[in-house]
Amino acid sequence: MLQLYFSPMACSLASRIALLEAGLDARYHQVHLQTKKIADDGGDFRDISPKGAVPVLVLENGERLTENAAVLQYIADMKPERGLAPAPGDIDRYRLQEWLSFVGTEIHKAFLFPTFWYKDDASLAKPRARIGETLSVPSAHLAAREFLVADSFTVADAHLTWALLLLRPAGVDITHWPPLAAYLERMQTRPSVREAIATEMALRRIMPAGAA
Numbered sequence: 309m310l311q312l313y314f315s316p317m318a319c320s321l322a323s324r325i326a327l328l329e330a331g332l333d334a335r336y337h338q339v340h341l342q343t344k345k346i347a348d349d350g351g352d353f354r355d356i357s358p359k360g361a362v363p364v365l366v367l368e369n370g371e372r373l374t375e376n377a378a379v380l381q382y383i384a385d386m387k388p389e390r391g392l393a394p395a396p397g398d399i400d401r402y403r404l405q406e407w408l409s410f411v412g413t414e415i416h417k418a419f420l421f422p423t424f425w426y427k428d429d430a431s432l433a434k435p436r437a438r439i440g441e442t443l444s445v446p447s448a449h450l451a452a453r454e455f456l457v458a459d460s461f462t463v464a465d466a467h468l469t470w471a472l473l474l475l476r477p478a479g480v481d482i483t484h485w486p487p488l489a490a491y492l493e494r495m496q497t498r499p500s501v502r503e504a505i506a507t508e509m510a511l512r513r514i515m516p517a518g519a520a
């Protein structure tokens with residue numbers, strides 16, 4: 309069985325959504341990101357991945373895969389019939405990678421990560437100044453589209469949904485970008501998204517962990 313190392317409401321939420329969308333069972337291991345302790349057994353998460361970051365997907369053969377973009381595409385490719393990623397070679401597969409990269413670098417690492425990990429105003433001045441311009445890109449893209457890629461839900465939507473969910477606690481009001489607010493509302497009507505959020509919010513109440 310697949311195994312996912314995750315932290316409640318961290319970016320690994322996208323992998324949980326993808327697993328649910330794919331209908332794949334997995335064993336979930338909670339990680340405390342500040343202490344790098346695994347909740348199950350108190351083990352050192354850095355022994356699982358020296359990066360010390362979630363998500364880590366342990367494959368059926370025991371190999372470990374890290375990085376949201378790789379993990380999400382791997383999950384999608386395990387169940388191609390679910391259409392969670394366009395077929396390799398299709399131009400839309402590169403569109404998917406374009407969005408995974410954009411969310412991972414321009415929203416996650418450029419804004420959410422410093423906001424949740426650094427917190428001081430001096431470090432955050434530039435990320436705060438830039439986030440509006442960044443969000444205007446997916447906002448314009450989604451103004452006349454339901455999903456990021458082609459016309460159905462893909463793992464890129466799982467990734468962007470997570471990032472948009474964290475913008476509010478990061479101090480960004482996404483109602484300033486009505487297409488993004490409407491998109492997030494639509495995504496939150498999906499059973500996979502609702503279940504993933506409910507599961508992880510319940511865990512977060514038990515063991516608060518740093519996100520992003």
Ligand SMILES: N[C@@H](CCC(=O)N[C@@H](CS)C(=O)NCC(=O)O)C(=O)O
Nearest residue numbers: 318319341361362375376412519520
């Ligand atoms: N480049 C990685 C970044 C993953 C990442 O930053 N994950 C965060 C949670 S959202 C984390 O585990 N941070 C802990 C740390 O960096 O020490 C990816 O896209 O998967």
